[in-house]
Amino acid sequence: MKEIVDAIVSTEATSDDYAALPLPDSYRGIAVRKADTGMFDGLDSGVKDPRKSLHLMEAPVPELGPGEALVAVMASSVNYNSVWTSIFEPLPTFGFLERYGRTSELAKRHDLPYHIIGSDLAGVVLRTGPGVNAWHPGDEVVAHCLSVELESSDGHNDTMLDPEQRIWGFETNFGGLAEIALVKSNQLMPKPGHLSWEEAAAPGLVNSTAYRQLVSRNGAGMKQGDNVLIWGASGGLGSYATQFALAGGANPICVVSSEQKADICRAMGAEAIIDRNAEGYQFWKDEHTQDPKEWKRFGKRIRELTGGEDVDIVFEHPGRETFGASVYVTRKGGTIVTCASTSGYTHEYDNRYLWMSLKRIIGSHFANYREAWEANRLIAKGKIHPTLSKVYPLEETGQAAYDVHRNLHQGKVGVLCLAPEEGLGVRDHDKRAQHIDAINRFRP
Template identity: 85%
Template sequence: MDEIISALLSEDATPHDFAGLRLPESYRGAVVRKEDTGMFEGMSSADKDPRKSLHLQDVPTPEPGPGEALVAVMASAINYNTVWSSIFEPLPTFGFLERYARRFPGAARHDQPYHVLGSDLAGVVLRTGPGVNAWHVGDRVVAHCLSVELESSDGHGDTMLDPEQRIWGFETNFGGLAQLALVKSNQLMPKPEHLSWEEAASPGLVNSTAYRQLVSRNGAGMKQGDNVLIWGASGGLGSYATQLALAGGANPVCVVSSEQKADICRKMGAEAIIDRSAEGYRFWKDEHDQDPREWKRFGKRIRELTGGEDVDIVFEHPGRETFGASVYVARKGGTIVTCASTSGYRHEYDNRYLWMSLKKIVGSHFANYREAWEANRLVAKGKIHPTLSKAYPLEETGQAAYEVHRNLHQGKVGVLALAPREGLGVRDEELRARHVDAINRFRQEEARTS
């Protein structure tokens, strides 16, 4: 591994040099273990601690099969699916691995008593399997997290509809929170060269998810002038939705939970901001009943910020806590597009406000390769910026996941794998200089408040 790191840090290393490197028999990865799946039994979600379930251990190095690549991971990032995996909710991920292993002979190696997590990476291709032509050893890459087989016709209009669609590092093994990672070659995209490794690793999952959900015709199909309500607008998903709305000529209405998070939205360029904590919105009277009066108060506040207009699009991901309000405040004919349920999966809403006002609920899950490529292209051009606030070493992945679980973070939390320190990997200094303040926006806010 020391030889690999030396080559990765050298600006003079050639593809031939990388091809000549010996692969280690094992590597270190952040894992959950099958034997631990009952460790949090009987505890509330809030009390489950990823620091107790995430372990760093050596795992055997997999050989890339047909259409696959083995990547040396310089940096990765924490997503909420890592949090779910680490607290074994809504169910342990080992069931995903077992089912995948039964589907194809080549997938059997994913069924292990450990699960290497992580659905983001930036790094360098070390090996490619048979049939890989577009990518070569030594290529500097980032990876999106869509894993597909594409043997069914269903996935050839939109690969997200492939019956064998999975999220890499969540529903497959050998994820990005590790020194090495195994990916399909059609997960790879060019690394934005004005970004450091940890910056380049952080947008992948959330930026692609937000792009499909908000911009793509498979999602809300946002257009210029749309009013877009964005829940958690300074968080991992919301911070990219806010940027995409602003870059696309829409008007984001940013919902946040503190003045600090409101200030981040202002710095991104948003003007319409609702601090739901300061304004005291409580959409549920109790565990069983919502409060329509709060929906109405919320809708009135939105119209105060938009010049009397309701929102065209609601960018939903909290789920149960907010969904009734989201359906209510969307304009007649508007769209509620949802990609997650971080506050609960069982959504409740008053259907009269949906059917009688001709509103639409659209489900959106990650992104297909083209959508992920377009989202990454915006980052590479400096149109959309990473929202990285801090980065932890691989050894402290549990702490990084804990902070995301407890919502103690801003934007994205990164993880350094083979990169020995932050700030490495930048090649386009000119483009970086033009956007350095935006690139560092979330880091500066973290430093200011810590």
């Protein structure tokens, strides 16, 4: 492994040099264990501790199949699916691996008693399998997390509709929170040259998800002048939604939970900000009863910030806690687009405010390859920037996931895998200098 790291850090190794490097027999990765799936039984979600379930383990390097690539992972990041995996909710991920393993002889590799997780990476291609022509050993890459088979016609208009669509590192094994990752070659995209390894690894999943959810015609189809309500506007998803709204000429109304997070949104350029804790919004009277008076108070506050207008689009991901309010405050004919349910999957809302006002609810899940490529292209052009706030070593991934689970973070939390220190991997120093303040906006 040291030879691989030395070659990457030197920047002088050729494609032939990388192809000649011997692959190690094993590598280190962050994993959950099948034997541990019951360890949190009976506990509330909030007290389940990823530090107890995520383990740094040594695993054999997986066999490389057709259309695949092995990547030396310099850095990765923590997403909420890493948290879900670590607390075995809504289901242990081993069911995903078992079902995938039944689909083909090659897929059987994924059905193991351990699951190496992670749905982001920045690194260098080490090997490619038969049939891969677009990528070669030594290419510096990032990876999106869409894994598809495309043997059904259903996926050929929008690959997210492929019946065998999975999220790499969550519904497949050999993910990015590791020293080596196994990906399909069509997951690979060029690493933005002005970013370090850890910065380049941060946007992947959340940037592409926000792009489809907000910008793409498969999502809300945002246009200039739209008022966009963004829950968790300084978080992993929301920080990219805020940037897309601003870059696209829309007006983000940023909902945050502290003055510090409000300051981050102001630094991005947002002006309309609601600190839901400071203003005391409580959308539920108790576990079973919502409070429509709070919806109305919330809507009034939004109109104060927009000059009397309701929101055209709600960027939803908290789920149960906020969904009733989201449906209520959306303008007549507007759109609620949802990609997650981090506060609970059972949504409740008053359907009168949906059907009688001709509103739409759109489900949005990650992004297809084209959307992911476009989102990465905007990062590479310096139009959208990483929102990296903190970086942990691979050994402390459990703490990184704990931070995300407890909402102790801002933006994205990164993880160094093979990179020996932060700040490596920058190739375009001139472009970096142009955007350095934006790149560092979320850093302490």
